[in-house]
Structures are given as structure tokens and as C-alpha cells.
């Protein structure tokens with residue numbers, strides 16, 4: 001499935017390659033979900049809205065948002081089921097086109113992506129209300145759609161607003177917060193790959209995007225002790241980092257500051273071991289190897305992942321060593337135009353040695 005087969009409906013096609021698109025209102029804190037009406041009013045997005053929500057989070061947040069907006073907006077709802085992701089996106093697009101001036105996504109990363117793509121394809125703004133801080137898609141222009149042959153990474157547009165209620169995010173299973181941390185800690189190796197490609201292949205590099213991306217990883221790395229299960233302070237810290245990482249990608253105009261060889265490894269696992277592990281978990285595991293290959297502090301990466309409760313071995317997400325070896329090698333076939341340390345001729349023997357050596361409990 002190619003990316004352009006998912007962006008079929010878009011009619012407003014401008015060359016935005018030189019535009020830096022950022023969220024306009026970012027509201028993070030305890031019970032900020034109560035401010036959703038004020039945020040919608042502030043942005044004057046029209047008087048009809050489609051609220052996309054998920055299965056587990058409808059009671060947690062979806063229904064609350066519907067109730068908060070129903071007195072002042074024509075509210076249509078779309079409960080995203082677990083059926084085929086492309087089919088679900090098509091249905092959400094049809095619902096947006098039929099009913100809404102703008103779209104709100106309330107839920108985990110999957111739900112935010114459905115709202116992101118459906119609004120982008122129907123030329124509408126969308127507001128992101130993440131119920132978990134599980135990856136930086138909550139505020140970025142990137143979407144990642146699961147398909148039969150792995151995830152397709154898409155460029156869309158960032159949310160015009162992010163309303164991140166830390167009470168709700170802290171109540172999510174800790175695994176989701178740890179996954180979001182791992183996605184940010186993986187920025188360390190993503191930027192090393194970017195610098196490598198800049199030096200070896202003169203790939204353009206944005207110092208601002210790179211520095212912002214590095215800062216998100218450094219802050220989480222330094223404050224790993226605060227990332228405790230159901231701690232609102234930890235939820236606040238990670239959510240800020242995820243938003244900043246999304247901004248870094250908007251500044252760069254691509255996911256380069258947040259997606260290097262460790263993400264290629266993660267995308268390869270999406271194909272080779274579908275459904276195993278969360279996105280951030282796979283990226284964190286991949287960052288251990290790519291940091292080692294960069295000659296960096298791979299033990300520091302591993303130990304901080306352990307401290308926040310994210311997996312540090314493929315086995316912990318149900319992936320065996322041979323599949324991890326295959327994913328390291330297959331990474332070279334994913335997004336080949338994006339040069340990373342995994343694209344420097346890693347052999348099967350060395351991949352096997354690395355997995356044995358670095359992925360020990």
C-alpha cells in the first residue's frame with residue numbers, strides 16, 4: 001500500500017514544503033479537557049464538529065468531550081472500531097465530509113491518527129486530545145497507518161490545537177507512558193543518524209530542529225526518576241517532550257529529527273512481527289543497538305529505558321532473536337533514501353552478534 005493511496009480525497013493542494021506548520025493552542029494540565037469549548041471558540045473553527053473516539057477511551061474522555069461541546073456545537077461522533085485501518089479512515093473521512101467543520105480526535109495514538117488523516121484528507125482542521133502520551137504523533141504532522149505489509153508513514157498536518165489532560169494521561173496504563181518516553185529517548189539516535197547523513201551525504205540539517213529534538217531526549221533522560229506509574233508530574237513531563245518533538249519535526253519539515261535507524265528497525269518489526277509491542281517500545285529497543293553502533297552510551301539508553309519501565313529486549317515484546325536480526329537487516333530496505341547507521345553494510349553475522357551481546361536481560 002503506497003502512502004498516496006491513503007491521501008486520495010484531499011482537494012486543497014498547495015506547495016507547503018516551505019511552510020512551518022505548528023499547533024496554535026497547546027493546553028497541558030490537570031482537567032484541561034474542561035477547556036475544550038474555550039479552545040474551539042478561540043479558534044473559530046465553525047459550529048459543527050466530528051468527534052473521533054476509541055473503544056476504551058470513550059468513557060475516559062470521548063463522552064466527556066461530546067457533553068462539553070453539545071450545548072454550543074452540532075456534534076457528530078465517530079467511534080473507531082478495530083476493523084481494517086484503511087476502511088476505518090475512509091469511514092471517518094465520510095463522516096467528516098458529511099457533518100463537520102472541524103474534527104477532534106480523543107484517544108490513543110491510533111485514534112489521533114485517524115482524526116489527523118481524515119481531517120487532512122477532507123481539508124479540515126483537527127484538534128488532538130490524547131488520552132495517552134504514547135508517542136509524538138499527538139502533536140506532529142506525521143501519521144502512521146498499519147497495513148498488511150507494515151505501517152505506512154504519512155505526512156499530514158499537525159493539530160491546530162492539542163488539549164492534553166494530564167489527569168487522564170496519568171490514568172492510562174503505565175506501559176503507554178513508558179512507550180512515549182522510549183519514543184523520545186530514541187530521538188538521541190535519530191539525530192545522530194541525521195548528523196551522520198549530513199556529514200557523509202550532505203543531507204540538509206536544521207540545527208534548530210536537531211537541538212530541540214535532542215533537548216526532549218535530554219530532559220526525559222535526566223528526569224527518568226520522575227516517570228512513575230500514574231504520576232501526573234511524569235505525564236506532564238512526557239507530554240511536553242512529545243509536543244516539542246512534534247514541533248521539531250514541523251521545523252524540519254519531516255520526521256528526520258525523530259526517526260532514524262531505530263524507527264526503521266521498529267517499522268521492520270511492524271512487518272515481521274505485527275502486533276508485537278507498542279511503537280515507542282520498539283524504537284527504544286532499536287535505539288540500544290543504533291547507539292552502540294554510533295559508539296555512544298548504549299548502556300545509558302538501556303538503563304534509562306529500564307528505569308522508566310520500557311522494554312530493553314525484543315523478548316520482552318514477544319520477538320525472538322532471529323526476528324530481531326531479520327528486522328535489523330530489513331531496516332535497510334525501509335525508506336532507503338533516509339540514510340542511517342543501519343545502512344552502512346550491517347552483515348547478518350554482526351547483526352546476530354549485536355542481538356546476542358546487547359539484548360541480554
Ligand SMILES: NC(=O)C1=CN([C@@H]2O[C@H](COP(=O)(O)OP(=O)(O)OC[C@H]3O[C@@H](n4cnc5c(N)ncnc54)[C@H](OP(=O)(O)O)[C@@H]3O)[C@@H](O)[C@H]2O)C=CC1
Nearest residue numbers: 054055056057107108109110131132134137142143144172
Ligand atoms: N503519528 C505518528 O507519528 C505515529 C503513529 N503511530 C500509530 O499510532 C498507533 C499506536 O498508538 P498507541 O498510542 O501506541 O496505541 P493505541 O492507540 O493502540 O492505544 C493502545 C490502547 O490504549 C488505550 N488507551 C489510550 N489511552 C488510554 C487511557 N487514558 N486509559 C485507558 N486506555 C487507554 C487505547 O484505547 P482507544 O483505542 O480507545 O484509544 C488502546 O486500546 C498505531 O496505529 C500506529 O500506527 C505510531 C507511531 C508514530
Ligand SMILES: O=C(CO)COP(=O)(O)O
Nearest residue numbers: 142144153255258259263
Ligand atoms: O514515529 C515517528 C517519530 O517519533 C514518525 O516517524 P516515521 O516518519 O518513521 O513514521
Ligand SMILES: [Zn+2]
Nearest residue numbers: 135136183283
Ligand atoms: Zn516514533
